[in-house]
Amino acid sequence: SSGINAEYGDSHYCAAPSKFISVLLTSLSSMLHLELPHINVLSKIDLLSKMGPIDFQLNFYTEVLDLSYLLEKLDERVCGRQFVRLNSALVGLVEDYNLVSFYPLDVQEVSCLHRLCKAIDKANGYVYGEIEERTVLGLSQSVSTLEDNSEFDRSLQYQGT
Numbered sequence: 001s002s003g004i005n006a007e008y009g010d011s012h013y014c015a016a017p018s019k020f021i022s023v024l025l026t027s028l029s030s031m032l033h034l035e036l037p038h039i040n041v042l043s044k045i046d047l048l049s050k051m052g053p054i055d056f057q058l059n060f061y062t063e064v065l066d067l068s069y070l071l072e073k074l075d076e077r078v079c080g081r082q083f084v085r086l087n088s089a090l091v092g093l094v095e096d097y098n099l100v101s102f103y104p105l106d107v108q109e110v111s112c113l114h115r116l117c118k119a120i121d122k123a124n125g126y127v128y129g130e131i132e133e134r135t136v137l138g139l140s141q142s143v144s145t146l147e148d149n150s151e152f153d154r155s156l157q158y159q160g161t
Helices: 011-015 017-033 045-051 058-063 068-076 078-082 084-097 110-123 130-146 149-158
Strands: 005-010 038-043
Touching: 005 011, 005 017, 011 017, 011 038, 011 045, 011 058, 017 038, 017 068, 017 084, 038 110, 068 084
Parallel strands: 005 038
Antiparallel strands: none
């Protein structure tokens, strides 16, 4: 049987560099120790603005390219100064493997959900063909159209139900 490992990290960890490093290490550890395709998801993106300011743009946290900027933010905090060498080694480990990245998840945005479903399907070995992709997009648009109850109620009246 096939399957994938989808690891979800809460977006509120982006507000604290030490917590984000912890999420990175957890994801990297899972990726290295589980013998499954892996997808990392940064969840609750829609709530990120309510959690306070973050130090960088969202793509910094999802792409995980240059973590030296994260180390600078850690050095600015009192607790970060005590563990400069440890944090540098941990960040270096994540960067050396260059495996960790995140898909943002905003449950309010259909395109975000569709992008995540495509990534999960691809990791599981299934890739949409062009016709199937249009069918799935059409279905998701139909669902969002049906969510407008007034339009749905009017269609029922015309059908005599």
